[in-house]
Amino acid sequence: MPKYLLLVVSCFATIFVYCQPLYTPRNIQDAYHKGTRSLDGKPGKNYWQNTARYDITLTALPPDRTIRGKETIVYVNHSPDTLKNPVFRLTLNVHQAGAIRLNPADSDYLTTGVHIDTYTEDGVAKPWRTSRSPHTWQAVRLSKPLMPNDSVQFTFEWHFDISKQSNREGMIDSTTYFLAYFYPRVAVFDDYNGWDRIDFTDFEEFYNDFNDYKLAVNVPKNYIVWATGDLQNPDELLQSPYRDRLAKSMKSDSVMHIVNVGELAAKNITAQQSVNSWKWKSNTITDITIGLSDHYVWDASSVVVDDATGRRASVQAAYKNSAADFHKSVENANYALGWFSRNWPGVPYPFSKMTVFQGFADMEYPMMVNDNSTGNPSFSRLVQDHEIAHTYFPFYMGINESRYAFMDEGWATTLELLIGRSEMPNERAEAFYKQFRVEGWIQDNSSEEDIPVITPANALTGFAYGNNAYVKPSLGYLAMKDMLGDELFKKCLHEYMSRWHGKHPIPWDFFYTFNDVSKLDLNWFWTNWFFTNNYIDLAVQKVTPGSTGYTIDIQNIGGYVAPFDVKITYTDGTTEAKHFSSSVWKQNQKFTTVDIATAKKIQALVIDGGIFMDANIADNIWKP
Secondary structure (H helix, E strand, O other), X not given: OOHHHHHHHHHHHHOOOOOOOOOOOHHHHHHHHHOOEOOOOOEOOOOOOXXXXXXXEEEOOOOOOEEEEEEEEEEXXXXXXXXXXXXXXXXXXXXOOOOOOOOOOOOOOOOOOOEEEEEEEOOEEOOOOOOOOOOOEEEOOOOOOEOOOOEEEEEEEEEEEOOOOOOOOEEEEOOEEEEEOOOOEEOOEEOOOEEOOOOOOOOOOOOOXXXXXXXXXXXXXXXXXXXXXXXXXXXXXXXXXXXXXXXXXXXXXXXXXXXOHHHHHHOOOEOOOOEEEEEEEXXXXXXXXXXXXXXXXXXXXXXXXXXXXXXEEEEEEEEOOOOHHHHHHHHHHHHHHHHHHHOOOOOOOOOOEEEEEEOOOOEEEOOEEEEOOOOOHHHHHHHHHHHHHXXXXXXXXXXXXXXXXXXOHHHHHHHHHHHHHHHOOHHHHHHHHHHHHHHHHHOOOOHHHHOOOOOOHHHOOHHHHHHHHHHHHHHHHHHHHHHHOHHHHHHHHHHHHHHHOOOOOOHHHHHHHHHHHHOOOOHHHHHHHHOOOOEOOEEEEEEEEOOOEEEEEEEEOOEOOOOEEEEEEEOOOOEEEEEEOHHHHOOOXXXXXXXXXXXXXXXXXXXXXXXXXXXXXXXXXXXX
C-alpha cells in the first residue's frame, strides 16, 4: 500500500476529526511515516532535533570596520542519521558581489564577505575551501562521520568588514554598529528537509536551532554594548553610578535613564582600560545579536511578566537622544511585554530581557529588536509591538521562516492588531490595520496576490511574499478566533505553543493541533484559507421576506470563508447588525443563506466584513 494511502487510512482509523486530509507534500508524508510528526499535531514518538553550544569572542574597534571573531562549537547529533557533510551558515556573504539577492545593493552595502582564517574539527586543523561562487552556506566533509548521539567540536577564527548600510545589520553610524548573523553557525538539520541549504537573499528570514551561547564582545573604553542574553560582568565594566542604576532598574517599574547625553560626553561610563570585554550568556535560544555605541543613551526598567511567580523581565532601550519616539520606547515595551504575557498570546514572556536598539531594519531577534526612528510615535509603537511579538513566533518555537513565513509574520501581524486595540480606540486600531495591512492586498487584483499561503516563502518575492506572509494568514487566524470564540481558540493556541516550545513546528503541526484540541473537523477551513487561491468577495444575491423575518442569499465569489456582519436599516429608522462567523460556509463554501428574525421591514442592508475587507463592495448592498 502506498505511504500516503497508509497515512490516510491511519488518519481515519485513529483520529476521527480528520475527515478530509490536508494536502501534504511528500517530504512531510515521510515525516509522518518515520514517526517524527504525528497526525494529532504532537511531536511524534521519534521526534528529534540537534543542538549546539557556542563560545564566541568578537572584537569590534570602531571606527575600524573590520570585525574579528573566534568561536568553539560543540555540535550534538540527536538524529538517527550519520552526518558526513555538515552545512555551515555564513550569512554575511550576502554582501559579496555576485551573491544571490532580492534587494538592491550599492557600494555601501557590498563587502568581501566572511573570511575564514582558521578551522578545526575535534582539534585538528583543516583547510577551509571557500566556495567558488558567493553563497550564504557552505558544506564541508568531515574527516570522521558524526554518528547518532555523538558530538563534534568545531573551531573558527574569522573576520569580515561591516557593511556601511545593510538594513538588518551593519553600521548605523561610524561609531554605532548593530551586529547580526555575524558568526559561522551550523545550519539546521531537520526531520523533513535534512540540511537547510536555502540561500539568504536579504529578503526571506531565518531558520535556526536552539543553542546555548557564551559571548564576549571586546570594544574600546567608553563604548556600551547591548546583546542577547544576560550581562555576566557589570561590576567589571560599569562605573558605580551606572552599575547601580542598572541593578535598580531590574526591580522597578519606573523608567530610569541609565546613561544620559551629558554623562556620555564626559566619557567615564565604563572601566577605563583600553579595551573592555562585555560577557553575555543565553541558553536554549535560536540566535544572538549585538549593538554597540559610544553615543547612544541608555534607558531601562522592568516589568512583571509572570504573575504566578512574580518573575520580571528587564526592558532596555539604546538610541540617539534626538530620536523623540525612542524616549517612550521602554515605557511602550514594558506595556507590550505585560500585555502579551497576560492577554494574547497569554504566555509569560519567556526571556529575561528585551532591548530595543535604534537602527534601520524594523527587525526582530531573540531579546532584541532593531527599529527605525519615525516621525510618527503611534507608528513607531506599532512597529515595536510587532517586533516584540515575534518573541513567541518564531523564537518561542523554532519556526522555519525561510519556508513558512506565515507561521511567524502572520502571528506578529495578528498580535499587532490585538494589542493595538488596547492602546487606542478599537475603531482606530482596526482602521489602521485595514489601511496598513489589508488594503494593498484586497485592492490589488494581480494574479500573484492569489497564490496559496502554503506556498514555500522562498519561492515567492514582492507582494506575493508580503501578503502571503503577513496579511492573508493574519486574517485567517482572526477568522478562526472569531469562529471558535476566544476561550477555545486560546486553549488550542496554548496547546500548540506548549507542544512545540523549543522545537521546530511546521504548518501541519499547527493545523492538526487545533483539530485535536477543539475536537472539530477544521480541515475545511485550513484548506480554504491556506491551500487555495481564494480572496474575499461576498455578494448579496437575494433577500426574501417571510413570516418571521427575512432570508438572505449570499454568494462567495472570492472563495475565502470570511466572517461578516449584516448591517440593517429598517423603515422605522432603527438599525441593527447581525454577525456571522466563518462557520456559515462549512457546508457550502460558495453559497450560504442566513436568516434575519425581525417583525420590522428592511429598508436597506449591507454586508460588512470590517477588517475582512471585500474586493468589490458594490454588490454588498441591497435595497428593495
